[in-house]
Amino acid sequence: LNPSPLLLSDEIQAAKQAVDVALDRYLQLDEGCPVRLAEAMRYSVMSPGKRLRPLLVLLASRLFEGMDRNAMPAACAVEFIHCYSLIHDDLPAMDDDDLRRGRPTCHRQFDEATAILAGDALIPLAFEVVSREVHPADVAIRCCRELARAAGATQLVGGQSDDLQSQNQEMSFEKLERIHRRKTGAMLAVSLKLGAICAGTGEENIECMEQFGKNLGLAFQISDDLLDLKGDQDKMGKRVGKDHSKGKMTYPAVLGIAESERLATQLIETSVESLRPFGGRASTLCDLARFIISRTT
């Protein structure tokens, strides 16, 4: 995998490294966990992902002068939920993929049952970490509630369900947007929201981060669709050209490539503009937003 220049900047590299250390620590499961299950969880989580969601948690927290150590449990929790969603998304019953983050998918490396269970186990682990490590308790409860909602039946899981149901079907643009906002957008939006919540800032700022994240999240899935068409498998670490062959309804399929690119760019411009009141303090967050449409990974 070939990270972009932004992801190699000192600030982002250091944050990513800290995330990896924390993920690794939370994955030290006691001997009650079967060895093969622990291996599969670790294999999937510790593989070279961009860590975009945890980075959004940390950067949102920093914007409001939160300390990384207060936001790190939530940063790891969103990555655990994200990794479970990738493991299950790749299963034969879903997108049936064999390559993820430049490696065989979890069910190819292990077996289907182990992959299902590794995904299953990451969900409660996310909530265990947040409920135990976020302080004070009312902030932990709020984080659990927000994360449960974003990961749940109306958002991530609901979006994934509609995505599968609508394979090989005509679809309105409105329905496609709704799927993208839920299956992908919700987790990016909640990442920014959790960062703000952990920093202890006010409701107005929390809402601002959520709105920023919603635009970002939609742009992120549009760019994922575009990369499936135009991207490089070696850089992406996953197969390309899969959406068309699976009859997936995507932004480029519905709007065309140029219009999808224009829309993604517009969403990022709107989101960056919304951070203008924060001035230079939001510059890394804005860079990360711009990375979403310029990325090749």
Ligand code: IPE
């Ligand atoms: C891939 O997400 C799945 C989508 C929601 C499109 P990422 O592109 O963030 O995947 P990793 O975490 O870097 O592997």
Ligand code: IPE
């Ligand atoms: C997946 O969207 C969104 C998830 C919630 C995992 P995709 O199915 O397009 O993600 P990739 O392209 O396999 O990473």
Ligand code: MG
């Ligand atoms: Mg999918």
Ligand code: MG
């Ligand atoms: Mg997929």
Ligand code: MG
């Ligand atoms: Mg995709």
